[in-house]
Amino acid sequence: MISESFKQDLLSRIDIVELIDTRVPLKKAGANMSACCPFHSEKTPSFTVSPSKQFYHCFGCGAHGNAITFLMEYGGLGYIEALRELADQCGMKLPEMDRTQNAGTASDGPRISDLTELMARAMTWYREQLKRSPKAIEYLKRRGLDGKTAARFGVGYAPEGWQSLQGAFTHYDDPALVECGLVIVNDESRRYDRFRDRIMFPILNARSQVIGFGGRVIDGGEPKYLNSPETPLFEKGRELYGLPQAREALRSQDRIFVVEGYMDVVALAQHGVANVVATLGTATTPIHLTKLLRQVNEIVFCFDGDRAGRKAAWHALEISLAAVPDGKMIRFLFLPPEDDPDTYVRAHGAAGFNEAAAKSMPLSRYLASSLAERHGADSAEGRSALLAEARPLVQSMKAPLLQMQLLRELAALGQMGAEELALAYGLSAPRGAGRPVALRAAEGAAPRGNFAGKPNYSAKSNYPNKSDYPGKPGAGWSRRNDSAAQWRSGTAQRFADQTRPANDRRLERQMLRALLSAPELAADVPVELISEQSPEGLALHALIQFLNDLPQAGSAAIAEHFRDSTHESLLNRAQADLMGLDLGKDGVRAELEGAIFQMRLKAVDAELKAIYALSSLSDEERERERALRTLAAELRTALRNSGGADERGPDGV
Numbered sequence: 001m002i003s004e005s006f007k008q009d010l011l012s013r014i015d016i017v018e019l020i021d022t023r024v025p026l027k028k029a030g031a032n033m034s035a036c037c038p039f040h041s042e043k044t045p046s047f048t049v050s051p052s053k054q055f056y057h058c059f060g061c062g063a064h065g066n067a068i069t070f071l072m073e074y075g076g077l078g079y080i081e082a083l084r085e086l087a088d089q090c091g092m093k094l095p096e097m098d099r100t101q102n103a104g105t106a107s108d109g110p111r112i113s114d115l116t117e118l119m120a121r122a123m124t125w126y127r128e129q130l131k132r133s134p135k136a137i138e139y140l141k142r143r144g145l146d147g148k149t150a151a152r153f154g155v156g157y158a159p160e161g162w163q164s165l166q167g168a169f170t171h172y173d174d175p176a177l178v179e180c181g182l183v184i185v186n187d188e189s190r191r192y193d194r195f196r197d198r199i200m201f202p203i204l205n206a207r208s209q210v211i212g213f214g215g216r217v218i219d220g221g222e223p224k225y226l227n228s229p230e231t232p233l234f235e236k237g238r239e240l241y242g243l244p245q246a247r248e249a250l251r252s253q254d255r256i257f258v259v260e261g262y263m264d265v266v267a268l269a270q271h272g273v274a275n276v277v278a279t280l281g282t283a284t285t286p287i288h289l290t291k292l293l294r295q296v297n298e299i300v301f302c303f304d305g306d307r308a309g310r311k312a313a314w315h316a317l318e319i320s321l322a323a324v325p326d327g328k329m330i331r332f333l334f335l336p337p338e339d340d341p342d343t344y345v346r347a348h349g350a351a352g353f354n355e356a357a358a359k360s361m362p363l364s365r366y367l368a369s370s371l372a373e374r375h376g377a378d379s380a381e382g383r384s385a386l387l388a389e390a391r392p393l394v395q396s397m398k399a400p401l402l403q404m405q406l407l408r409e410l411a412a413l414g415q416m417g418a419e420e421l422a423l424a425y426g427l428s429a430p431r432g433a434g435r436p437v438a439l440r441a442a443e444g445a446a447p448r449g450n451f452a453g454k455p456n457y458s459a460k461s462n463y464p465n466k467s468d469y470p471g472k473p474g475a476g477w478s479r480r481n482d483s484a485a486q487w488r489s490g491t492a493q494r495f496a497d498q499t500r501p502a503n504d505r506r507l508e509r510q511m512l513r514a515l516l517s518a519p520e521l522a523a524d525v526p527v528e529l530i531s532e533q534s535p536e537g538l539a540l541h542a543l544i545q546f547l548n549d550l551p552q553a554g555s556a557a558i559a560e561h562f563r564d565s566t567h568e569s570l571l572n573r574a575q576a577d578l579m580g581l582d583l584g585k586d587g588v589r590a591e592l593e594g595a596i597f598q599m600r601l602k603a604v605d606a607e608l609k610a611i612y613a614l615s616s617l618s619d620e621e622r623e624r625e626r627a628l629r630t631l632a633a634e635l636r637t638a639l640r641n642s643g644g645a646d647e648r649g650p651d652g653v
Contacts, residue, residue: 002083004550006095007068008557010083013090014067016054016556023074038074039063041252050578053517054556057576061254061297062327064572066556069563073294078206115180115233118169119202119210122182125168126156126200126213133157136199139218143263144346149270153245154202158195158215165193181212181228195226201262203227203234203280204244214241214262214280225261227281237285240277240292241265249274255298257333257341257357258284260312264302264341272350276341284316289323298329300360305337314370320363322396325569333360364406367393368413383414391425398566400535403427507595507602508536512574514592515543516555521592522547529599539567601635604628 017033020026026033026049037047037058046060057064063073071082080094087094130136130150136157140150149155158164165182166172173191177183184194198215205211212228228234240258242265250256257276259265268276275296279288284301292299301316303309313332320330333356335344345353361369371390376382390410397403411421508530515522522544531537546561547553553561555575562568611617611625 002080002095004553004557004561007083007560008550008553010086010090010092011054011066011068011556011560012554013092014054014086014556015051016056016067016070017049017051019067019086019089020049020056020070037061037063039251040254050555053575053578054554055559055575057572059576062572064559064576066559068560069294072206075206081205081207115176115231116209116211118174118176118180118182119212119233122165122168122213123154123156123200123202123210125165126158126202127154128156129159129164130155130157130200133159136218139199143267143342144270145263145266146270149266152269153242153266154204154210155266156200156202158193158198158200160197162192162196164196179231180233181231194228198226201241201266203239203241205233205239206244208244211239212236212280216262225281236280236282238287238291239280240288241280242269242277243291245269246275246277250295254296255300256292256296257300257302258288258292258316259302259341260304260309261340261342267342268345268350268353271345271353273345273353283312284319286319286323289319293324293328297327298331300331300333300357302333302335302341302357304340305334309334313366317363317367317370318393318396321367321393322398324363324399324402326399326401327569328399330363331357331360332363332366333357364402364409367406368409372413377413377415386410387414387421387424394425395427505534505536507599508534508540509574510591510595511540512536512543512571513577514588514595515540515547516558516571516574517578518588518592519547519553519555519558520551521589523551524592526596529596529603535567535570539570542567543571597635597638601632604632604635608632 017026020035021033024035024038024047026035027045029045029048031050031052033049033051034045035047035049036042036045037060039047039058040061040063042060047056047058047063049056055064055066056070065073067086068079068082071077071085072079075082075085077085084094140155145155163172165177169177172183178185178191182194183191185191195213195215197219198217201214201216202210203212203214212231212234214228215226217224217226227236230236241262246256246269253275255275257268257273259268259276259278261278265276265278268274277292289299299320301313303313303316313334317330317332324330335341335356339347341353344356348356367390371386375386375389377386387410394403394407394410397406407422407425407427408418411418414421511525511530515525525540525544527541527544530540532541542562542565543558546558550557559571559575562571608625608628611621611628614621617625
């Protein structure tokens with residue numbers, strides 16, 4: 001909703017050193033600034049801020065980002081709130097964003113700040129009503145909640161009357177009360193309170209502003225929990241109950257519990273388990289996971305052991321597989337069927353709850369055990385059904401290392417080889433014993449027989465010697481003999497996999513570092529040389545496209561653009577590598593040109609190997625072989641003369 005150009009302009013005006021130094025005192029450390037990391041406990045500073053690149057990185061816990069990220073993770077602000085605070089600091093105006101009602105019409109209601117004031121007033125009034133209601137106080141005491149915890153979470157009570165809120169708001173007919181979800185207008189235009197005779201739990205945003213309420217019925221009645229509707233303030237699929245209150249605990253703990261109910265959160269917090277949040281009457285969403293994984297490395301989903309709890313856990317697993325990156329941990333804790341987190345912690349205390357959490361199942365084990373229990377693994381039919389259900393889950397994963405490990409565990413469970421299962425799932429299989437399972441080919445990759453994974457040689461600019469341009473790849477291939485026909489029908493794919501240079505990914509990482517250090521060099525990169533069969537290659541394509549669209553983007557703007565994308569962790573790692581390097585513009589250009597030279601040479605060598613493997617060659621194929629051999633010799637000479645990269649570079653790059 002906010003344009004890239006606005007964010008780029010905003011980040012170019014902010015000095016991240018000044019921003020962080022006012023919150024975490026920094027000290028000079030060579031070309032950078034350093035401090036003890038604010039995101040984990042340490043005695044030796046490993047938190048580094050780069051004035052030139054305008055981002056921070058902790059070599060201890062991996063925290064990484066720009067000015068926006070810092071305000072979100074350290075200050076607990078939401079994305080828009082962080083942008084607004086930075087814009088205010090440098091005198092910029094955040095562009096207005098259209099919000100829509102559920103009916104799909106533009107909202108002409110009051111400003112967001114006016115709505116939050118109304119919600120804050122409602123919370124204060126509900127809290128006053130709690131003090132005057134013996135029935136509500138007795139209910140909370142029966143549930144074991146003390147006054148200090150109730151005050152900390154702002155717990156209140158909504159009286160039974162249909163229009164009790166008239167006591168809080170002089171103008172009960174104010175349209176804003178309907179817009180923020182406190183009042184309902186029926187078909188006959190009659191107004192009445194949404195929440196009646198319920199314990200009220202305020203829902204806070206990252207700035208600790210009230211954006212909604214959850215109301216729990218005291219006596220029997222339905223629904224048991226009633227939440228605020230979707231409003232300009234509140235989207236339940238984005239918010240988590242208790243996150244602002246858990247923020248302090250998360251500074252010292254790298255784990256958070258996700259439970260299902262408001263009372264679970266307040267009961268756990270009261271008994272000393274403060275690192276806990278709850279979803280708001282909805283299943284876990286990818287946004288929930290992204291928000292939590294920015295703050296911790298481990299999430300423990302805690303569910304009741306009954307059928308409903310198992311169903312909710314399986315949904316959380318499906319969402320987690322598609323969202324969790326490598327290096328993060330998702331676990332599942334199932335309590336006895338007769339317990340929920342509230343009753344369990346009251347019976348066993350924080351020590352008992354944490355002891356149970358220590359026995360929680362990692363995501364991979366929960367997946368395997370659930371599938372085995374559901375289908376059985378003692379028959380061919382059961383194993384087949386097990387692997388069939390697992391297929392879309394494994395394919396959805398964006399964490400390559402975890403995907404490798406999970407694929408091997410499932411293969412063992414299904415009594416087949418990892419290579420066989422990878423091929424059955426449409427993933428690139430390992431070549432040879434002991435090699436890891438490769439990542440799935442990029443969606444939309446070239447079909448079999450079309451040099452999948454090979455660079456495109458159709459442009460003459462790829463060759464340093466124009467007279468030796470060998471022409472478009474494949475133009476000389478003919479079906480006049482069996483070997484050529486076999487090449488076109490599928491052998492090419494095998495050669496593309498087997499002859500792809502093993503260290504292409506190293507060169508791709510080298511190119512990533514160079515472009516992050518000097519984004520203006522993106523226009524010099526021949527993208528057709530870069531394979532889309534590796535995470536680094538995909539990240540390079542995405543980065544180059546972004547930099548071609550916004551050539552003036554700096555490191556901070558790049559990090560912002562790729563926030564929450566599949567390329568974020570790779571780019572963050574490359575940015576971190578740059579912290580200790582100061583190559584200068586000439587050094588960066590030399591590193592980039594060296595990678596381009598080597599990629600060209602390796603691509604030519606790979607194609608020559610494929611040609612040599614053919615049993616017979618046509619005249620066109622022999623001509624192509626000679627041209628490629630000449631080109632390879634010239635590239636090797638250029639590399640030797642330059643010590644890794646010719647000063648001019650091929651085609652004057």
